Amino acid sequence: MMNDELAKEIEQQALAHGFSACGIISLDDMDGYAKMYEERMENVPESRPFYSRPEMQQITQVKKRFPWAKSLIICTTDYTRYRFPKELRNKFAKAFLLSRDGDTTTELYRKKHDFTRWLTDKGLRWEGGDDTSHLQIGGLRYAAMKAGLGIIRRNNFFYNENGCYVELDGYAIDAECRLYHHAVIRPCSDRCNLCQKACPSHALQGPNKFSPLRCVSFCNTFGLGWNPMKVTDEEMGTWTIGCDACQDACPYNRRKNWDEGEPFPNLEELVPYFDLERLQTAPAEEIIEKVLPKTQEHIFPNQVNRLRESAKRAMKNSLGETLDVRR
Numbered sequence: 001m002m003n004d005e006l007a008k009e010i011e012q013q014a015l016a017h018g019f020s021a022c023g024i025i026s027l028d029d030m031d032g033y034a035k036m037y038e039e040r041m042e043n044v045p046e047s048r049p050f051y052s053r054p055e056m057q058q059i060t061q062v063k064k065r066f067p068w069a070k071s072l073i074i075c076t077t078d079y080t081r082y083r084f085p086k087e088l089r090n091k092f093a094k095a096f097l098l099s100r101d102g103d104t105t106t107e108l109y110r111k112k113h114d115f116t117r118w119l120t121d122k123g124l125r126w127e128g129g130d131d132t133s134h135l136q137i138g139g140l141r142y143a144a145m146k147a148g149l150g151i152i153r154r155n156n157f158f159y160n161e162n163g164c165y166v167e168l169d170g171y172a173i174d175a176e177c178r179l180y181h182h183a184v185i186r187p188c189s190d191r192c193n194l195c196q197k198a199c200p201s202h203a204l205q206g207p208n209k210f211s212p213l214r215c216v217s218f219c220n221t222f223g224l225g226w227n228p229m230k231v232t233d234e235e236m237g238t239w240t241i242g243c244d245a246c247q248d249a250c251p252y253n254r255r256k257n258w259d260e261g262e263p264f265p266n267l268e269e270l271v272p273y274f275d276l277e278r279l280q281t282a283p284a285e286e287i288i289e290k291v292l293p294k295t296q297e298h299i300f301p302n303q304v305n306r307l308r309e310s311a312k313r314a315m316k317n318s319l320g321e322t323l324d325v326r327r
Contacts, residue, residue, distance in 0.1 A: 007177040010073060010119075017115035018100070018108055019169075020078040021160070023147025024071050024179040027063050027172075030146070033139045034060040036208060043209045046229070050212050062138040062172070066127060069172035073128070074143045075115075076150075076160060077167040083261040085271050091314060092274060092294075093217060093242020094165055098264050102294040106265040112169070119171065128171035137170035144168055148181035154188045154207045155195035155246045161185060163253040186252075198249030201235040216243035221298035224306035233313050240276065240307075240314040241295055270294070276318065279311035 007024050014022035037060050041048045050056065058065060062072070079098040088097060100108045112129070119126045128137050137143075141158035145151055150160040157164035160183060196204050203214035212218050213229045216239050239245075247253055272278065273290040284304045291307070292299055299307055 003175060003177040006175055007179040011179055013115060013118050014075050018077065018111040019075040021076045021149050022179065023074050023144065023149050023181055024177055025074065025143060025147050026178065027069060027072055030062045030072065030138055030143060033142045036142065040208050040210065044205060044211045046213065047211050059138045066172040068125065068174050070176045071173050071178065072143055073171040073173060074140065074147050074149065075169045076144060078160060078162055079167065080162045080165050080256050081261055082264040084258040085268055086259070087271050088274055089258065090238050091240050091276065093244050095167070096242050096296055097267060097294050099167055099296055101296060103266050108265060119173065125174040126171050129169050137172060140168035140170050143170055148183055150183050151185050151187065153250065154192065155204060155250060156208065156210050157247060159185060159252060163256060164247050164250070165253065194249045194251065195246040198245045200237050200245055201231045204246050220310045221295065224299065224303050224310065233317070236313060238314045238318045240310050241299065276311045276315040280308050
């Protein structure tokens with residue numbers, strides 16, 4: 001039996017705990033994700049070795065992994081409300097540095113985890129959030145789309161009314177309830193390929209056509225020291241952790257002035273630690289304490305030297321861009 005009152009209560013609690021929006025879908029709604037996942041491998045055959053790994057395949061098997069679950073909560077956190085320091089732009093991806101999970105001392109982090117405590121106190125069995133990660137719950141962008149919270153655009157990112165700078169969290173629960181929305185968002189034009197043209201390494205080849213092994217963000221995080229597709233230093237550009245190129249090129253993101261907005265908690269105080277020259281020489285302990293938490297477990301303590309190399313490459317490319325401008 002569907003529990004509409006529970007669905008409304010969950011939404012109210014999600015909003016009270018700092019989420020921007022909340023939807024609740026059936027696990028059956030995720031059935032189409034497996035087909036989309038397979039199509040991605042068919043569209044870009046070079047991606048199959050990456051996507052076909054067991055730890056990746058599990059994201060299409062939500063029902064199998066959570067046989068006790070009856071619903072999937074999908075919550076969004078919109079971070080276009082925050083300003084993003086200019087010193088970090090085109091070097092560090094916003095999704096990492098503006099994440100609620102990147103600093104465990106903030107009120108944002110506490111409120112998110114208080115939400116899961118509320119789920120427990122409500123008597124619900126749940127799994128999800130950052131405790132089991134995107135890989136565990138499944139395709140969060142697809143889930144958010146099925147919940148009616150937004151759409152997936154041609155750059156393969158999920159968008160709400162404000163753009164794609166949105167963090168997603170999913171929670172499988174053992175209660176039967178639903179909460180669908182109907183976001184009215186203008187779709188991409190079939191003639192628009194600005195995101196594809198902006199991709200420096202040609203990883204983005206169109207809707208549902210993406211090669212993760214060519215992605216700059218993959219190469220300077222998970223792929224540190226592993227570059228099977230031979231992405232060049234020139235293609236890596238000035239990006240040190242992550243990449244926002246295809247997102248920043250999108251017309252549906254351009255209206256955001258990142259000089260405006262409220263400061264993200266504790267971020268501006270950390271700017272000096274992300275200086276490219278400092279990253280190359282700072283003690284490993286400093287990088288592990290100040291920088292790595294902001295990478296969302298995409299870079300680990302044993303990869304500090306690889307991160308230094310990434311910063312060195314980015315600094316070299318940044319100086320090259322400056323010289324070109326002066327000419």
